[in-house]
Amino acid sequence: MSSEKRGMSRGLTSYGDDGFSLFLRKAFIKAMGYTDDALGRPIIGIVNTFSGYNACHRNVPDLVEAVKRGAMLQGALPIEFPTISLHESFAHPTSMYLRNLMAIDTEEMIRAQPMDAVVLIGGCDKTVPAQLMGAASANVPAIQLVTGAMLTGSHRGERVGACTDCRRFWGRYRAEEIDDQEIAEVNDQLVPTAGTCSVMGTASTMALVTEALGMMLPGGACPPAVSAARQRHAEETGAAAVRIAADRLTPDKIMTPKAFENALRVLLAIGGSTNGLVHLTAMAGRMGIEVDLEAVDRLGADTPVLVDLKPSGSYYMEDLHKAGGLVMILRELKHLLNLDCLTVSGRTLGEEIEAAPKPWPQNVVRTAKDPIYAEGGIAVLRGNLCPGGAIIKQSAANPKLMQHEGRAVVFADAADLAARIDSDDLDVTADDILVLQNIGPKGHPGMPEAGYLPIPRKLARQGVKDIVRISDGRMSGTAAGTIVLHVTPESADGGPLALVRTGDRIRLDVAGRRLDMLVDEAEIGRRRASLPPRPLRPEDDRGYRKLLMETVTQADKGVDFDFLVPPVKAKTPLAKG
Ligand code: FES
Numbered sequence: 001m002s003s004e005k006r007g008m009s010r011g012l013t014s015y016g017d018d019g020f021s022l023f024l025r026k027a028f029i030k031a032m033g034y035t036d037d038a039l040g041r042p043i044i045g046i047v048n049t050f051s052g053y054n055a056c057h058r059n060v061p062d063l064v065e066a067v068k069r070g071a072m073l074q075g076a077l078p079i080e081f082p083t084i085s086l087h088e089s090f091a092h093p094t095s096m097y098l099r100n101l102m103a104i105d106t107e108e109m110i111r112a113q114p115m116d117a118v119v120l121i122g123g124c125d126k127t128v129p130a131q132l133m134g135a136a137s138a139n140v141p142a143i144q145l146v147t148g149a150m151l152t153g154s155h156r157g158e159r160v161g162a163c164t165d166c167r168r169f170w171g172r173y174r175a176e177e178i179d180d181q182e183i184a185e186v187n188d189q190l191v192p193t194a195g196t197c198s199v200m201g202t203a204s205t206m207a208l209v210t211e212a213l214g215m216m217l218p219g220g221a222c223p224p225a226v227s228a229a230r231q232r233h234a235e236e237t238g239a240a241a242v243r244i245a246a247d248r249l250t251p252d253k254i255m256t257p258k259a260f261e262n263a264l265r266v267l268l269a270i271g272g273s274t275n276g277l278v279h280l281t282a283m284a285g286r287m288g289i290e291v292d293l294e295a296v297d298r299l300g301a302d303t304p305v306l307v308d309l310k311p312s313g314s315y316y317m318e319d320l321h322k323a324g325g326l327v328m329i330l331r332e333l334k335h336l337l338n339l340d341c342l343t344v345s346g347r348t349l350g351e352e353i354e355a356a357p358k359p360w361p362q363n364v365v366r367t368a369k370d371p372i373y374a375e376g377g378i379a380v381l382r383g384n385l386c387p388g389g390a391i392i393k394q395s396a397a398n399p400k401l402m403q404h405e406g407r408a409v410v411f412a413d414a415a416d417l418a419a420r421i422d423s424d425d426l427d428v429t430a431d432d433i434l435v436l437q438n439i440g441p442k443g444h445p446g447m448p449e450a451g452y453l454p455i456p457r458k459l460a461r462q463g464v465k466d467i468v469r470i471s472d473g474r475m476s477g478t479a480a481g482t483i484v485l486h487v488t489p490e491s492a493d494g495g496p497l498a499l500v501r502t503g504d505r506i507r508l509d510v511a512g513r514r515l516d517m518l519v520d521e522a523e524i525g526r527r528r529a530s531l532p533p534r535p536l537r538p539e540d541d542r543g544y545r546k547l548l549m550e551t552v553t554q555a556d557k558g559v560d561f562d563f564l565v566p567p568v569k570a571k572t573p574l575a576k577g
Pocket of ligand 1: 056087089124163196197
């Protein structure tokens, strides 16, 4: 029998006398109105990430109530507590800058306060990985609940949703195809309800891969934020939290190399956000598991993209929910999955697939024989421009540009891009390759989603819809185009991307998995020798930003802080692909 303390006795505040510590703790919490009976029950912590700045989490108060109901019906005492909340559009310079801070907050508050299990309520892009990174490190029984996707809106009879359509309409506005009045009208329709972005952006991606990983109850990824199904799932999550507390079902029993392989397989099959790869790498890293990028690429060879959601396809998350949700995808991939992986339900992934309702005719999830795209959504590139790797979301790229050689047009950083991209004097053609430097984890701290460089206005006016773009930054999962991201090492950390100059030839060869600058080695060496040291910015030298600048890892390691990651003890994926 475990000697681990339970309920209110867990993690006592240090006064040198445990009896007094518990006496004092109970005295204070009784001011909340609890009886001794309530305080003697197992405790289910509930992470409340409601924020007035976060519309993706607007339904969190309702979800908290439903989780409490589920926990109390099973005889436990639920207690909610706040942590940081991150919304994509309300986090300067970028939400990724704060993901690790949220992970630290989550980990430490789980550890500091007494709880036998914790329900993590997140949703907006960085929140779910942050919560799972923190929970993995705290290793207290944990279960993820997402807020769910928003419903779609309607603009002049056309169905619209955040945020693929945000970018599409903004592109049309920049190309002067629509006027001020219409762009204002569409602004009212893009986010019509509470909930996360309605396409296969990072939030939808993380919801689906978390369910595949086993850290969410089956069927939890897809119900819309405003649906009764979302509320019922929350109640079930509260009840399940009591069971995992009793069974001591800690994250290390679920977040295994085989489970991460399942999650990576699903990431590829859903045409998921490229951010999903960085987040899964960071989450696995917290368990001492290294994500092997070459093996991920091999996994893609026999993993077709099956889900017809924007930006790679046509539909929205509410359609995937009506089509049956994740299990429809899992069924098609069944022969490729590790079915013996345990989930927070207490059953295996294989048992959950067997127990799910029978499929019905639908158009959102294709069969493996009739995929959206024959290979996995994400390809991993290597070459003299990215010795540590780079990625491209090939399912959302232009097939005509996947093998392309062109002249580099280089922007030194995000400010340089903003200053020149719309200039009529910009020397650029549709055959060129746009290169943006210094937007990596350290360069523009936090690795913003600026990798989706806009089409230069002079080309947009000519009707150009896509052009090869390369950077050390990230891209929103809601964006599409022939866009190479996560170039590693980043330019601000001595990567060769910093050595590219306007006029250089660059070759992108997605089929051959190569990205190279066609500059001879001697010239590259000369440029490296004359590269000035990166100027020290005063703001890099204090507070959280100093911590980030000194300890953040590169994209291939998950952009976590190095001191939060234990030594590697295993790799994933293990399948040969
Ligand atoms: Fe929150 Fe897109 S802004 S999920």
